Amino acid sequence: MALDRQTVAKRYGKALFEVVQEKDVRSDVLLELAEIKKIIDAEPKFITFMTSPSIKQEEKLAMIKNITDGASEVTTNLLDMLFDYGRIANLEDVIDEFNRLNDEFEKTVRVKVTTAIELDEDQKEKLASSFANVVGAEKVLVDSVIDPDIIGGVVMQSESCVYDGSIKSRIESIKRLLIK
Template sequence: MKLNKATVVRRYGQALFGLAEEQQQRTKLLAELTELKTLLTDNPDLISFLLSKQIGYQEKKSVLDIIIKAASPLTANLLQMLFDYNRIEDLSAIIDEYIRLNDKYEKTVHAKVTTAIALDDAQKEKLAASFARVVGAKKVILEDQVDPDVIGGVVLKSNNYIFDGSLRFKLAKIKRLLLK
């Protein structure tokens, strides 16, 4: 029975995270996988090369060996296994799953904050601390974005939480009440 991609990614991610934790390599592996993800993003043709039917096994293997040579044993084993089982195209998603599991372990939340004007560092810190208390996180990593349509206030979005404290939202709410 062939497994769907989501199942494969989840299983590999969990297995990798479990091994890293068992070997006390969790943060080191996180840094290495983040670097590998950057390599994949900067070189989108790398996975295409490794998947290509027109390129021979030895050529693919020699390129993979260059990457493996610079990797830790855990990452090297992951890369080799994915290559051997023709699952190398899932590498980026497996890295994302590892990062998600690590964030859950560390109680880190990623959130997108949208404001009408740019926030300074002190405002971001205060907002992150407040949001961390609301969602029960130890750390909040904010990705800020400026949108003049917000008019004023803040819109915060994370995986399962949306807080819209924008002036635009409040005006729309008043308008709905007046039209009733």
């Protein structure tokens, strides 16, 4: 029975997180996985290359060796194992799950902040601090997005929480009340 992407990511991500905790190399592996994720983002055809039946195994193994050159034993073993078990296509999902578990461990929340205009650093820090208090996080990482369609205000979205204080949503709410 084939496992879906989410199940594979959860199993491998959890196992990886437990291993790095046990070996006390969490921060090193976190940095290495961030670099691998940059490679995947920069080269979207990487996964296609690694899963293509027309590419020789030796070339794929050479690519993995090139990526893991200088990496920790844990990171190298992860890529080797994913490749050997035919799960290299799930690499990005596994990294995402590992990052999610790490954020949970560090009580960190990632939030997408959408505004109509660019925010300065002080505004971002104030929003992050307020959001941290609401969700009980020790640290909030802000990903700022500009969307003029929201007209004004702010929309904050994390994995488990959405706060929509945009003028656009307030106008929509007034419209719904007027239509009733």
